[in-house]
Every structure is written in structure tokens, then in C-alpha cells.
Amino acid sequence: MDHGPTSQNDRDYPLPIVVSHVQIAPLLQAHKAGAATALCSPDLGLSMVTVELTAQGVRFPNDELLCWDDAAAIADEENKCWTLRDGEIDDIAFFSEQTHWMRTLFPTLSAPTMLVSGITMHRIKGVNPLEDTLRKIKTIAPLRGRVLDTATGLGYTAIEAAKTATEVVTIELDPAGLEVARLNPWSRALFTDPKIKQVVGDAYAEVPTFADRSFARIIHDPPMFSMAGELYSGAFYKQLYRVLKPNGRLFHYIGDLESASNRSLVPGIIRRLKEAGFKRVTRHNEAFGVVAEP
Ligand SMILES: C[S@@+](CC[C@H](N)C(=O)[O-])C[C@H]1O[C@@H](n2cnc3c(N)ncnc32)[C@H](O)[C@@H]1O
Numbered sequence: 001m002d003h004g005p006t007s008q009n010d011r012d013y014p015l016p017i018v019v020s021h022v023q024i025a026p027l028l029q030a031h032k033a034g035a036a037t038a039l040c041s042p043d044l045g046l047s048m049v050t051v052e053l054t055a056q057g058v059r060f061p062n063d064e065l066l067c068w069d070d071a072a073a074i075a076d077e078e079n080k081c082w083t084l085r086d087g088e089i090d091d092i093a094f095f096s097e098q099t100h101w102m103r104t105l106f107p108t109l110s111a112p113t114m115l116v117s118g119i120t121m122h123r124i125k126g127v128n129p130l131e132d133t134l135r136k137i138k139t140i141a142p143l144r145g146r147v148l149d150t151a152t153g154l155g156y157t158a159i160e161a162a163k164t165a166t167e168v169v170t171i172e173l174d175p176a177g178l179e180v181a182r183l184n185p186w187s188r189a190l191f192t193d194p195k196i197k198q199v200v201g202d203a204y205a206e207v208p209t210f211a212d213r214s215f216a217r218i219i220h221d222p223p224m225f226s227m228a229g230e231l232y233s234g235a236f237y238k239q240l241y242r243v244l245k246p247n248g249r250l251f252h253y254i255g256d257l258e259s260a261s262n263r264s265l266v267p268g269i270i271r272r273l274k275e276a277g278f279k280r281v282t283r284h285n286e287a288f289g290v291v292a293e294p
Contacts, residue, residue: 007211016186017042017064017084018092020107021131024066025075026053027058031068043185044081044112061082081112083183091215092183096176103180109226111186114154114177116223121153123288133160135287136219140249145216150203154181155190157219165217169210170196171203204230207239215243218250226266232269237276246294252279253289266290 023041030038031053040051042060052059058068066074070089074082080091081104086093092105104115110128114121122129133156137143147165149158152172162168170190172178178200181187190196199206203222222231230236240250254269255262269289270281276293 006108013182015043015188017060017062017066018044018081018082018183019066019074019084019114019214020044021078021105023070024058028068028071028075029051043080045110046185052227062083069129077189078202078241079104079106079115081107081184091179094179096174096175097150098176099174101174101176102191103174103176105180105184111156112154112184114180115179116227119224119227121223122156122227129154129156130275132288133157136221136251136253136289139284139287139289139291140217140219140251143217145245146214148215150205150207150216150240151222152181152190152198153177153221154184155187158196159187159193161217161219162189162193164197168196169199169215171201171206173178173200173202175200202292204236207236207243212242213245216248218244218248219253220250221253224255232265232272234272236276237273237278241277241294244294248294250292251287251289252283252292253287255288257283257285257288291292 025242027038027040035053035144037050037052039048041048049061057065058071059065064084065087066084082089082091094103096103101117106115106120108128111130113124113129123132136157136259137160143161143165145166147161147168149161149168149170151169152158157166158170164260183189220227244250254266259267273281273292278294280293284291
């Protein structure tokens with residue numbers, strides 16, 4: 001995803017410095033080797049700045065100081081991302097009172113993913129979250145007209161779809177998920193792109209309120225079946241079929257279609273999609289999902 005230039009001084013959407021072990025571990029090594037300055041990303045890899053490696057710690061161009069003890073703590077923790085504000089670090093982690101899911105931002109060498117109760121919301125093995133997103137979108141390209149994204153998460157599919165669509169309606173059940181997204185530099189366009197309309201609610205209840213045939217494309221990227229079974233139900237698929245245009249296309253993320261756990265799940269999903277009205281359902285294992293067409 002190309003999110004365009006980012007700025008730590010954007011008054012409309014100020015972001016703190018956000019880093020992980022990926023950015024900070026090399027600074028500890030550079031300091032140990034006697035370097036006085038180094039290049040570092042203040043936004044999980046989206047942009048680079050020159051930082052000073054002082055006796056106290058890492059000094060960023062906006063004068064923020066990351067002390068060496070905090071830098072060592074960040075470098076030692078491979079599963080978390082951290083904000084740096086007013087000299088204090090804070091891990092990006094939210095417990096949801098609504099869903100009772102714990103959410104954390106999980107770093108990779110590319111875009112971060114979100115852990116929900118320990119489960120990653122994007123692929124990170126062999127395929128990074130950015131490539132994962134592009135593969136999902138490619139299955140139903142070109143994305144023009146109105147697009148429905150049933151599960152916002154970090155907003156990656158919504159952001160990618162909004163690059164070519166006229167409008168993207170994206171639904172997120174859990175406000176804590178949006179709290180994590182707000183602190184993720186890679187999710188910035190979710191809050192700044194006027195083409196993206198956010199709905200906070202349950203897709204199972206929200207989709208029935210949309211007009212018939214009102215979307216040209218649907219991206220259905222729910223959590224795994226055991227966390228959100230109703231989003232895999234025939235009743236929900238009927239609603240997706242109803243709101244999709246007759247020449248539209250739906251991408252439904254499932255997970256590795258060949259895995260032992262999914263091999264028994266996929267036939268039921270395809271059957272329920274067909275019972276809901278979809279005539280053609282094709283497997284796209286490169287994107288870990290299926291495409292359904294009316
Ligand atoms: C796999 S993630 C979506 C990833 C997203 N497409 C992206 O690109 O970042 C699934 C998201 O669906 C949300 N969710 C779970 N149940 C939901 C529901 N009933 N309605 C809407 N969102 C739901 C979860 O909170 C989670 O953030």
C-alpha cells in the first residue's frame with residue numbers, strides 16, 4: 001500500500017512516534033558501536049528521519065527523547081508496538097469491554113497486524129499483511145463504485161479499496177479495534193480519506209439496513225469462524241447477496257483453504273453461499289478465500 005507521504009506534524013491527525021523492536025534494536029547496536037546519529041523510522045517503517053544517539057537516549061527531530069532503558073525494553077519485546085509521547089513509552093494494547101477481546105498491534109518488517117486475543121488478523125507467514133491485503137483486493141479488481149467492507153480491522157482492505165472506488169463503507173464491531181487503528185501509522189487513511197465511511201456496529205445487524213443492490217463489490221474479511229460464526233451463516237450470506245449488484249463480486253476471506261481445519265469448513269461455506277443465491281463460487285487459495293458472483 002502506498003499511503004503517500006506522512007508527516008509527524010499533521011495538525012489534522014497528529015500521531016505520536018510509533019516504533020517496535022524492528023526500528024529500535026539497530027539503534028542500540030549503533031550506539032554501542034559509537035555512532036552519534038542514525039536513520040530511524042518514527043512510524044513503523046513508513047518514513048525515515050535522522051535521530052541523535054545521545055548519552056541519555058535517542059533524540060528524535062521533534063525533540064522527543066527515548067531513554068536507553070526504554071529502548072532496551074522495546075528491543076527485547078518482539079510482539080508489541082509502542083508509542084513515545086513526552087518521553088514516556090506505552091505499548092499499543094486495548095482490552096475491549098464490549099467483546100472482552102484483548103487487542104495489540106503486532107510488528108512485522110512490513111505493515112503491522114493486529115492480534116485479537118492472540119490471533120493475527122492478517123497473514124504474517126510467508127506473506128506480509130500488505131501483500132495479504134493486495135491479494136484479497138486483486139481477486140475482485142477492479143474496485144469501482146460503492147464497496148462494502150464488512151470488517152474494518154486495521155482498515156487495510158478499506159484503504160486499498162478506496163484508492164479506486166467512489167465510496168467504501170466499512171463496519172467494525174469493536175471500538176477497541178479502532179483505538180488500535182488510530183495509533184497505527186499504516187491505518188492513517190482510514191481516518192483521513194473522505195471516501196471511507198466508518199460504521200461502528202455489528203455487520204450482522206448493519207448489513208440488513210442497506211438498500212438492495214447498492215454495492216458493486218463486497219470484501220468480507222471476518223475473524224475466524226470460531227470467533228464470529230454468524231458472519232459465516234446462510235442468513236448473513238443472503239443479506240450480502242441482496243445488497244450486491246447483479247454484476248458485482250464478493251471476496252470472502254476464510255484462511256488457507258487447504259489447511260486441515262478449513263478443509264471441512266469450506267464446502268459448507270460454498271454451499272451456503274450458493275443457497276443464498278450466488279451462482280458462481282471460485283476458490284482463490286493465493287488469497288486464502290473464495291469469490292462469489294450472483
Ligand atoms: C480479520 S479483521 C479485518 C481486517 C481488515 N480487513 C483489514 O484489512 O485490516 C476482522 C475484524 O472484524 C471485526 N468483527 C468481528 N465481528 C464483527 C461483526 N459482527 N461486525 C463487524 N466487525 C466484526 C473484528 O473486531 C476485527 O477487527
